[in-house]
Amino acid sequence: GWWLLRRETVRRGTDESALRQEMRRLQDAMHASADGVFLLRALRDVTGHVTDFEITDANPTGARLLRAARGELVGRRLRRDLSDQISATLLEQYADAIALNTPLVEDVRVDRRRFGAGWLLHQAVPTAEGVAVTIRDISTRKREEIRLRRASLTDHLTQLYNRRGFMTLAEQHLRIARRQEKDVVLLYVDMDEFKQLNDSFGHAEGDRALMAVGRLL
Numbered sequence: 125g126w127w128l129l130r131r132e133t134v135r136r137g138t139d140e141s142a143l144r145q146e147m148r149r150l151q152d153a154m155h156a157s158a159d160g161v162f163l164l165r166a167l168r169d170v171t172g173h174v175t176d177f178e179i180t181d182a183n184p185t186g187a188r189l190l191r192a193a194r195g196e197l198v199g200r201r202l203r204r205d206l207s208d209q210i211s212a213t214l215l216e217q218y219a220d221a222i223a224l225n226t227p228l229v230e231d232v233r234v235d236r237r238r239f240g241a242g243w244l245l246h247q248a249v250p251t252a253e254g255v256a257v258t259i260r261d262i263s264t265r266k267r268e269e270i271r272l273r274r275a276s277l278t279d280h281l282t283q284l285y286n287r288r289g290f291m292t293l294a295e296q297h298l299r300i301a302r303r304q305e306k307d308v309v310l311l312y313v314d315m316d317e318f319k320q321l322n323d324s325f326g327h328a329e330g331d332r333a334l335m336a337v338g339r340l341l
Contacts, residue, residue: 151181154181154183155183155184156183157183157185157258158185158260159185159186159258159259159260160182160183160185160186160187160188160189160190160258160259160260161181161182161183161185161186161256161257161258162179162181162182162183162186162197162256162257162258162259163179163180163181163182163251163253163254163256163257164177164178164179164180164202164218164254164255164256164257165177165178165180165253165254166218166219166222166253166254166255167201174215174218174219174222175203176201176202176203176204176215177201177202177203177215177218177254177255178199178200178201178202178254179197179198179199179200179201179202180198180199180253181198182194182197182198186259188240189239189240189241189244189259189261190209190239190240191238191239191240202214202215203215208238209238209239217248218248218254218255218257221248221249221250221255222250222254222255225250226250227247227248227249227250228246228247228248229245229246229247230245230246230247231243231244231245231246231262231266232244232245232246233266240261241261241262241263242263242266242267243261243262243263243265243266244259244260244261244262245258245259245260245262246258246259247259276288276289277289277292279338281331281334281335281338282334282335282337282338283338284338284341294310313341315333315334315337318330318333321333
């Protein structure tokens with residue numbers, strides 16, 4: 125009996141040692157991550173409803189994106205201590221992620237005065253105690269997406285909407301007009317004798333005229 129008890133004790137000790145080593149490896153990976161990582165513990169009332177989240181750990185990247193020191197974040201609560209940075213809607217999203225056991229993934233535009241980025245890829249994964257949150261600075265990617273989208277909708281020379289841009293804008297306004305039961309007015313402007321301008325003074329002068337009209341419009 126003593127031998128069996130000793131063997132079980134040694135086995136448990138080995139399992140706990142392996143578990144501690146695994147936890148240390150995970151923590152080292154978290155703190156070395158280029159993404160901001162936060163571990164949040166859900167705080168509940170007597171009925172089990174989630175009332176707040178406490179930050180139990182944060183890595184240096186996450187602290188930097190929140191413009192804070194890591195030591196200032198650990199132990200703080202989102203609703204109670206960080207309500208000026210964290211919206212009530214976000215807390216509801218975290219609570220829903222736990223209740224539905226479904227990860228939250230979204231691109232979020234944030235205030236650069238409060239965060240060290242303009243756009244964040246924001247993910248929250250339910251855990252046994254709450255949620256694990258990761259945030260990544262995607263400002264450069266978003267700026268490029270906006271630039272490419274603008275380039276696909278506007279004319280390079282005049283910066284006015286091209287045909288695709290016009291159709292996109294027109295469809296949007298038609299939907300709004302139908303929903304609000306209002307009329308739509310379309311104003312059509314034509315540049316008189318533009319061909320004669322090109323033929324007489326060259327296409328470069330015609331381009332300058334187009335740019336001037338674009339600025340005027």
